[in-house]
Amino acid sequence: MPVAQADGEAAERRRKIAGQARALMAEPRILACLLGHVTIGVGRRTALTGSLVVASGGEVVRASVRAGDGAVPAAARACVADELGKSRFLPGPQAQLVVPLRLEIQ
């Protein structure tokens, strides 16, 4: 496979995985991590940044979540990372894909 095509597929998969991760922020198990630390659903924007390393089968090799804009305690971030780690994402031909994340809670 030409290098350019492979790069294009990886970028597309990265984009889709980032979208899947953003959608997960509405899931009760992730919201439960943040409840009590962040006021959710009231127009206050809190951002988290991080990265996911996803294997070709879609399972998470490593997930990390860092504070973005707004204070989110380390325990809550670790909980979110842990929940992301339990999720399955889009599989693809690449060995391992590193996906940068920006997750927003409003």
Add this chain to the structure above:
Amino acid sequence: MSALGLSLWMVLVPAPDCVRAAGEALGRGQVEGAARRGEACFRAGGHPQGLLLASQAWLQAGRMAHARLAARRYLALRAARDRTARNVAELVAASAVRESGTLHLAVDPTVAPDEALTLTARRDGDGEALTLRARWDELLEGGAATLVLDPGRWVVTIARPGFAEARLEVTSAKGQATTLAADMTRLPRATEGAPDERRRRRSWAIATPLIGGAGIVSGAAVTAISLRGADNVLQDMSCGTGASAAGCRRPLAIWTERGGGGAVALGLGAGVLVAGLTGLARDEGVRRRLWTAEAIAGGAVAGAGVATLAYGTTFFVTANAAEAWVGEAVERGEVLYMTGFGLIGAGLGLAATAAGGLVVDALQHRRGRRTAWEFVGGALRF
């Protein structure tokens, strides 16, 4: 922007100023203050986000009963459609349940769907500001009123129109479910619904005999005078075969018209009096049924009056204008004419008073319901 982001933006942003202010209070650590501001924001402007913020703030404050009630109120809102926000409210409600005790309440007699029961609950040591207030219907879960109460001793009071207030004491413990039943004592009818109802009946008792009586007296007087006047004309020598227009036919027509005016006032007064007396009935259901029947009957009587009047007018005019003038025929026409007017008056009086009574009762009922809502909202006007 993703579909989720877009939906969040549409539903959640921009937050109203009052929600932002509550959020800032929360940011400064004023947790209970933020919760109250959030609820006030919802009450003032109907902003669901205020309620959602309040539920989370109460949770942070460790006020589980308040947090759950706010979350349930949020979930009950039609405007609360955002999936994330609903998930948050459900999480708040579930978290509150885990940390509290559950109280299932039943009352005897069973609550009817349109009854406006209100409930207040206060934990020992908490101030008035922390009193929990709710309507019965918003506590219903699986057919029973359910309150989630933080651990501690609580006094729960149930207010129900027409019943003495019920007061229950309960000690709530985490994870414990308690069922309490309140036997509510019906208040004697005299004190039931009291001042407004008494004032209303007094008004009916004064107004209807006055209006109806005035109509009857003046109508009867005018009718009697008219009949006497018509009688005098009939006795006149100029009445009879070939009666003159000036000496008999015209004066007779004038007296008949006056008699018609008297009959309408007489009928109107009688109709007002009958329907007005119905307003004195204590039982609202009986009153409503009677008024409905009277309104229908009044309409029918007025209709019959119009028909009689039309017939009587034609009859009288024909008889009074006939070349061969016959006294009996003219008199019959006169009676039919007056009876028509009398029936129209009675029908209108009956129907209008009965309809008025029904409207007044309906308005009173609506005001009563609004009062119940406002009472609940002493602190929480939901």
